Every structure is written in C-alpha cells, then in structure tokens.
Amino acid sequence: xxxxxxxxxxxxxxxxxxxxxxxxxxxxxxxxxxxxxxxxxxxxxxxxxxxxxxxxxxxxxxxxxxxxxxxxxxxxxxxxxxxxxxxxxxxxxxxxxxxxxxxxxxxxxxxxxxxxxxxxxxxxxxxxxxxxxxxxxxxxxxxxxxxxxxxxxxxxxxxxxxxxxxxxxxxxxxxxxxxxxxxxxxxxxxxxxxxxxxxxxxxxxxxxxxxxxxxxxxxxxxxxxxxxxxxxxxxxxxxxxxxxxxxxxxxxxxxxxxxxxxxxxxxxxxxxxxxxxxxxxxxxxxxxxxxxxxxxxxxxxxxxxxxxxxxxxxxxxxxxx
Numbered sequence: 609x610x611x612x613x614x615x616x617x618x619x620x621x622x623x624x625x626x627x628x629x630x631x632x633x634x635x636x637x638x639x640x641x642x643x644x645x646x647x648x649x650x651x652x653x654x655x656x657x658x659x660x661x662x663x664x665x666x667x668x669x670x671x672x673x674x675x676x677x678x679x680x681x682x683x684x685x686x687x688x689x690x691x692x693x694x695x696x697x698x699x700x701x702x703x704x705x706x707x708x709x710x711x712x713x714x715x716x717x718x719x720x721x722x723x724x725x726x727x728x729x730x731x732x733x734x735x736x737x738x739x740x741x742x743x744x745x746x747x748x749x750x751x752x753x754x755x756x757x758x759x760x761x762x763x764x765x766x767x768x769x770x771x772x773x774x775x776x777x778x779x780x781x782x783x784x785x786x787x788x789x790x791x792x793x794x795x796x797x798x799x800x801x802x803x804x805x806x807x808x809x810x811x812x813x814x815x816x817x818x819x820x821x822x823x824x825x826x827x828x829x830x831x832x833x834x835x836x837x838x839x840x841x842x843x844x845x846x847x848x849x850x851x852x853x854x855x856x857x858x859x860x861x862x863x864x865x866x867x868x869x870x871x872x873x874x875x876x877x878x879x880x881x882x883x884x885x886x887x888x889x890x891x892x893x894x895x896x897x898x899x900x901x902x903x904x905x906x907x908x909x910x911x912x913x914x915x916x917x918x919x920x921x922x923x924x925x926x927x928x929x
Contacts, residue, residue: 610862611641611643611760613628615630615669616630616669616674617917618630619718620645620674620765621763621765622747622752622765625752626750626771627702627768628769628770630643630703631643631644631702632633632644632702632703633646633679634795636748639678639681640678640680640681640682642664642666642677642700643675644674644702645673645674645675645699647672647765647766648673648691649673649691650667650690650691651665651690652665652687652688652689653665653688653689654685654686655915656684657683657684657699657737658683662682663802671842683854684698684703684736685700685703686698687700694708696774697742698783699784701782702737704736704738704781705736705791706770706779707744707780708775708779709721709770712727713775713777715778716777717774725810727744728777728810729743729744729809729812730811730822730824730825730862732824733781735781738783739783739822740781740782740783740785741781741789742779742780742781743769743779743781743791743808744779744780745769745778745806746776746806747776747778747793749776749795750795750796750797751762751797751799751800752768752796753769753771753778753793753794753795753796754766754794755769755780755791757789757791757792759782759784759911760793762794762805764796764928767871778793786824787823788825789824790815790821790822791808791819791821791823792805792806792808793807793808794806794823794875804854807820807821807822807913808822809915810899810915811889811915811916812827812915812924813916813919814900814913814915814916814918814919816920817904817919818902818917818918819884819903820902822913822916823922828900830928840876850891851891851892852890852891853890853892853893853894854885855894856881856894856895856896857907858871858874858881858895858896858898858920858921859871859876859907859921860907860912862881871921871925874917874921874927875926875929877921878929896908896909898927899916899917899918900918900919901913
C-alpha cells in the first residue's frame with residue numbers, strides 16, 4: 609500500500625482537496641492499484657466492465673470503508689459491492705476523465721464564457737459509453753466540494769469532486785445519475801469548516817419551496833411554431849409604437865379559493881391572465897421575477913436559481929408551454 613497514510617485519512621474524513629489523486633487506479637511500483645471509499649460496504653470486488661468477470665477482490669484498509677487492491681492491467685472496470693447482503697454493480701466515478709475542456713476552463717477563468725450554463729451545473733451525459741450526469745460548480749476558495757443527494761445518502765465523503773485550479777471549478781461525472789435526482793453541493797470552506805449545503809445556481813429545475821434541493825433536468829427541445837407571432841411582435845415593439853404594460857406577480861394575481869387558496873399553475877395562468885390583459889387593453893405583460901427564489905415574500909427579488917423557473921406554479925415544461 610503505497611498511498612500516504614495522511615491522504616487515506618483525509619479521504620475517510622471527507623476533507624481531501626484532490627480525491628482523484630488517491631481514488632481510482634494508480635501506478636504503484638511496477639503495477640496498478642485501485643482504491644475506492646464505500647462506507648457501509650461489506651465487501652468490494654472489481655469486475656471487467658466488458659465481460660462481467662471478477663478481476664480482483666479488494667481488501668479493507670480502513671474500517672470506515674476504504675478498500676484497495678492490485679490490478680494486473682488497465683481495463684474498463686466496475687465494482688461489485690455487497691451492502692449487508694444486497695449486491696449491486698456500479699461504475700467508479702474516479703476512473704473517468706475531466707469534464708471541462710481547455711478552452712472552457714480558459715474562458716471560465718477569464719469570466720468570458722458566454723455559454724457557462726452549458727458547462728456548469730448538472731448535465732446528463734454519456735462518458736466512455738456510461739450514462740450518468742456531470743456536475744460542475746465554481747467555488748475557487750473551497751477546500752473540498754462534493755455532490756450529494758439521495759443517490760449517496762447526502763454523504764459529503766462519498767463523491768468529492770475534482771478541483772480545476774486553472775479556473776476555480778470543481779467537477780465530477782457520477783455514473784448512473786439520471787434526470788429527476790435531487791442534489792446539492794457539500795462544501796468545506798478554506799479553513800476546513802463545514803458550510804450549509806448549497807443549491808446549484810445553474811440548476812435547470814428545483815424543488816418546490818420550502819424544499820430547496822436542485823434537480824437534475826434536461827430542458828425540453830421544443831419546436832416552436834410562433835414565427836408569425838414573432839414577426840408581429842417586432843412591429844408592436846417599435847420605439848414609436850403605443851405601449852401600456854401590465855406588471856404582475858404570478859403568485860398574488862389570482863388564487864383558487866376552492867382548493868386551499870392554491871396558486872394557479874403556469875398553464876392556468878396562460879389561459880386566464882393573457883385574456884384578462886387583452887380585455888384590459890394592455891399591450892405588454894411584465895412578469896415580476898419567476899426565476900427560483902426561497903422566500904415568497906420577496907416576490908422573486910431574491911433569486912437563487914437564475915436558470916430555473918420557480919416550481920411554485922409547475923415545472924420548466926409548464927412554464928414554456
């Protein structure tokens with residue numbers, strides 16, 4: 609076992625700043641060693657991802673659940689894990705390459721990445737033939753950042769991320785994570801102190817307040833058919849065209865009294881608010897902020913998710929339907 613004891617201890621504690629330097633496969637002397645941290649696992653085997661055959665049984669090197677063992681060669685491997693009699697097979701996040709390319713990292717470091725929402729946040733992807741989700745968040749002063757969710761018992765020790773020091777972004781590809789999974793970021797500050805769990809500022813979807821988790825989501829690729837309306841809108845928006853704006857907060861404009869005074873949904877608002885505005889002879893509607901916000905009394909002026917319409921009135925597909 610050639611990994612330093614203090615590195616292994618830091619992995620177990622959940623405060624290692626460079627987990628990819630310890631976990632996964634690494635050259636040791638004239639051979640290879642694979643390491644994984646599986647708290648609560650009874651045993652861990654390495655299997656060939658192509659054939660399903662067992663390649664090695666890993667030894668427990670820390671009581672907390674750190675396992676390691678020798679491999680004879682490099683190959684696309686998986687783990688077969690015994691969780692108290694329940695056996696599952698899963699891919700190792702620490703065998704996959706970095707997410708950000710050099711150009712993306714450079715532009716993010718400059719602050720000039722015009723499509724940062726395509727790289728930061730959570731994005732379902734297939735990497736080396738394996739389905740999962742990439743996670744990336746900018747936290748240049750953090751000591752350690754992990755992605756947590758139901759998929760890892762909200763345990764910040766299990767999926768610590770890779771620090772891209774050239775741009776201050778932490779990133780990881782977690783196999784098996786699909787749309788609909790809840791997640792947050794678990795962060796240790798520069799001094800090693802635990803911060804409150806953080807929602808993803810680049811999330812495309814969030815839980816409905818007062819719940820605050822981010823949700824892995826793939827925006828719908830909608831085929832718009834409003835070319836004629838867009839052409840007419842250009843004339844209505846001329847600087848010399850008449851204008852009368854109706855400003856509205858969706859949560860307070862109208863409620864459904866017979867159903868617990870609930871909010872109208874986005875779809876219900878489209879069917880009722882638009883005809884009302886036209887009847888009142890307004891030319892434009894100005895929505896008070898609809899990006900996600902935690903405190904209802906702020907009416908949206910304290911946003912926490914600039915890429916997610918608030919879940920108070922429905923999901924993202926409802927918003928643009």
